[in-house]
Amino acid sequence: MKRLHAVALLAIGLLLGSPVPAMAQKTSIDVAVAPTELSVVLGDRFTIETRLTNTDNAATGPLLAHLNVASLDNSVYVDPEDWSSERSQDVELEPGEAVTLSWELQAVNPGQIAVYVVVLPYGADAAANQQLVVSRLARVDVARRSTLTAGGVLPVVLIVPAVLAFAAIAARLRLRWRR
Amino acid sequence: MSRNRRTAAGWLVVAGQECRDLWLSGRGPLLLFVFSALLSTMTYVTSINKVLNFLEQREAVNLVLQVAVAVGALLSMVVAADGISGERERGTLESLLLTPVSGRAIVAGKAAAAVSLWLAAYLVSVPYLLVLSRGVGIAGPAAMAGVVVGTVVAGALTAIALLISSLSNSNKVSLAASIFLLLVLFAPAQLPSGRPQGWFFGVLRQLDPISSGLAYLSAVLVTGHRWTQDVSYLVSPVAITVLAGGALGLAGPRLVRLAAGGNGR
Numbered sequence: 001m002k003r004l005h006a007v008a009l010l011a012i013g014l015l016l017g018s019p020v021p022a023m024a025q026k027t028s029i030d031v032a033v034a035p036t037e038l039s040v041v042l043g044d045r046f047t048i049e050t051r052l053t054n055t056d057n058a059a060t061g062p063l064l065a066h067l068n069v070a071s072l073d074n075s076v077y078v079d080p081e082d083w084s085s086e087r088s089q090d091v092e093l094e095p096g097e098a099v100t101l102s103w104e105l106q107a108v109n110p111g112q113i114a115v116y117v118v119v120l121p122y123g124a125d126a127a128a129n130q131q132l133v134v135s136r137l138a139r140v141d142v143a144r145r146s147t148l149t150a151g152g153v154l155p156v157v158l159i160v161p162a163v164l165a166f167a168a169i170a171a172r173l174r175l176r177w178r179r
Numbered sequence: 180m181s182r183n184r185r186t187a188a189g190w191l192v193v194a195g196q197e198c199r200d201l202w203l204s205g206r207g208p209l210l211l212f213v214f215s216a217l218l219s220t221m222t223y224v225t226s227i228n229k230v231l232n233f234l235e236q237r238e239a240v241n242l243v244l245q246v247a248v249a250v251g252a253l254l255s256m257v258v259a260a261d262g263i264s265g266e267r268e269r270g271t272l273e274s275l276l277l278t279p280v281s282g283r284a285i286v287a288g289k290a291a292a293a294v295s296l297w298l299a300a301y302l303v304s305v306p307y308l309l310v311l312s313r314g315v316g317i318a319g320p321a322a323m324a325g326v327v328v329g330t331v332v333a334g335a336l337t338a339i340a341l342l343i344s345s346l347s348n349s350n351k352v353s354l355a356a357s358i359f360l361l362l363v364l365f366a367p368a369q370l371p372s373g374r375p376q377g378w379f380f381g382v383l384r385q386l387d388p389i390s391s392g393l394a395y396l397s398a399v400l401v402t403g404h405r406w407t408q409d410v411s412y413l414v415s416p417v418a419i420t421v422l423a424g425g426a427l428g429l430a431g432p433r434l435v436r437l438a439a440g441g442n443g444r
Contacts, residue, residue, distance in 0.1 A: 161219050167211075168212050171202070171203055
């Protein structure tokens with residue numbers, strides 16, 4: 001029994017004494033996002049801003065801020081490339097320094113969409129297994145819009161070529177009669 | 180009558196005659212009919228196609244306006260490419276040279292007639308722009324940007340085509356050389372985008388009057404930039420108009436001859 005207790009205590013000791021993985025390390029970058037809620041119409045262009053602040057006493061080294069877009073609705077597939085053509089920005093912050101990054105997006109899917117920014121170490125020296133910093137979620141509600149209808153454009157689409165065809169035929173006939 | 184006054188009146192006479200040939204012969208209305216059929220197809224497809232319909236309405240307006248400007252300006256170029264070399268080929272240049280009109284006036288009159296095709300194409304495109312921009316309030320800016328950019332681009336293409344035409348004995352050579360030059364300028368714009376291509380490709384891209392004019396339209400209508408913000412895009416078409424037009428104005432009397440580079444009048 002004593003041996004069993006000793007083994008259990010040893011196991012607990014080993015567990016508590018094991019090194020803390022880097023994933024759990026406290027990060028020194030604060031990422032604020034604005035606005036956090038947005039309602040747009042399909043096709044609208046909008047801008048989301050993130051403010052990165054180095055709260056540490058040391059420089060951050062090269063960082064990469066990466067924009068991501070995901071659907072909060074299972075039925076909608078979102079390709080972030082369609083939403084923004086420039087989704088990565090390099091940044092390096094001195095102690096206490098802050099920088100605001102602007103992200104231009106276009107709403108190309110309807111529904112409830114999540115937009116967020118991940119900050120990760122950048123460059124050849126970036127170590128594996130580091131904790132990444134993620135901004136708060138910016139929720140974008142995209143409403144459908146279909147203002148262009150076939151019925152609405154039909155009169156112009158038919159009448160203009162018809163008038164010009166008539167003019168072209170009239171000019172030809174006039175020329176023929178003159179000859 | 181002084182030489183300048185004769186030139187001033189002469190170009191109007193030539194322009195009037197060229198416009199009558201273009202419009203009353205049915206050639207102009209036929210080209211406009213084909214142009215309107217193209218715009219009708221684009222507008223209808225934009226309104227019914229699900230893939231295109233997701234576009235923001237401003238992009239639909241921009242798409243149709245870009246087609247109108249590019250095709251309308253190309254129509255002017257095709258007419259201008261026929262200007263001098265066509266007369267040579269048909270053997271009608273001699274009678275034109277016998278009239279009391281200077282070479283400069285002939286060139287200016289032909290240029291005016293060619294640009295009239297763009298202006299007519301622009302008027303045809305206005306109803307399409309109005310119907311597409313309903314509800315988004317960009318009909319005015321689209322119409323204004325379209326006429327400015329289109330006239331500048333059409334002026335550049337017309338000047339290039341007339342210059343090439345005055346240096347060609349054959350209509351085919353003139354037209355082929357004009358289109359080939361455009362393709363050479365247009366090619367850099369077709370390189371894969373999204374990759375850093377350096378300043379050299381940037382310059383090449385801006386040299387193409389059509390691509391740079393269309394980029395300006397997109398910047399104003401879709402991205403919402405100020406009118407003056409991307410005005411550098413218009414440097415290329417304006418510079419080409421000035422250079423080619425200046426060359427035509429200066430060398431007009433020597434270029435408008437019975438044979439290109441020949442010794443006729």
